[in-house]
Amino acid sequence: MIVEIVILAMIAAFLGLRLYSVLGRRPEQNEDPLRGRVEQTDPSRAARPAMPKINEKSQTSARPRDAGELERPGLIPGAENGIRAIVAADRRFDVGLFLVGARGAYGMVLEAFWRGDKEELAQLCDSDVYESFASAIDARVEAGETVDNRLIRIEEATITGADFDAPTARITVRFRADIAAVTRDKDGNVIAGSLDDAIETHDVWTFSRDLTSQDPDWLLDETDEG
Secondary structure, three states: OHHHHHHHHHHHHHHOOOOEOOOOOOOOOOOOOOOOOHHHHOOHHHHOOOOOOHHHHHHOOOOOOOHHHOOEOOEOHHHHHHHHHHHHHOOOOOHHHHHHHHHHHHHHHHHHHHOOOHHHHHHHEOHHHHHHHHHHHHHHHHOOOEEOOEEEEEEEEEEEEEEEEOOEEEEEEEEEEEEEEEEEOOOOOEEEEEEEEEEEEEEEEEEEEEOOOOOOEOEEEEEEEO
16 A cells, blocks of 8 residues: 555656646547546646536536537637647547646746746747746846745636647646745845735646657747736
8 A cells, every 4th residue: 555655646746747748548439538537637626526527517507518518627618629639630638637737837837937947947938938938037137136936826727728730739728826926136125025925816828739749748838817
């Protein structure tokens, strides 16, 4: 039992290290590839066990909805066509595992930016996004400012858009998170923010990947507020 617990902990830590393309199982026959294993991998379910499952919710609806209209955890209906196109091009893709990776990448990118780690940002972002982050880091250093920010929790990560323009797949994720942020001047004085009060933030990030590439990593190629 102890060995099994250690192995599971190692697997969980590994998933948080990098945003990987999902190399999970293929959907079984007659299984909807959009459902994948979302309910098993979505960390938010552990925090809200009383929330009804999607199939239970659909059964209580006054009018049975078409399969294309069904709500899915972490995926709005408007993104389904794009996800289906990505699944058709890469049958290994799994929505649930992608969202686990996206949550991990969100924290990794923010933390790398806060500590000014350009090398890690270059591995996680495309050139345009990297240059934006690098410029902001340089401006912060020039002003003699430092940040002491903390990602308290990710409340929600939802796929709001997806498209496949061969060979590139792009998936947009809306994050709702609580962040405690403090900015200090060169003398260490707090000039903005507070670590005592977390602020709810809304970010819309788009990740992309060349599905023909042997590199399984998705890169952050666009950021916005949402």
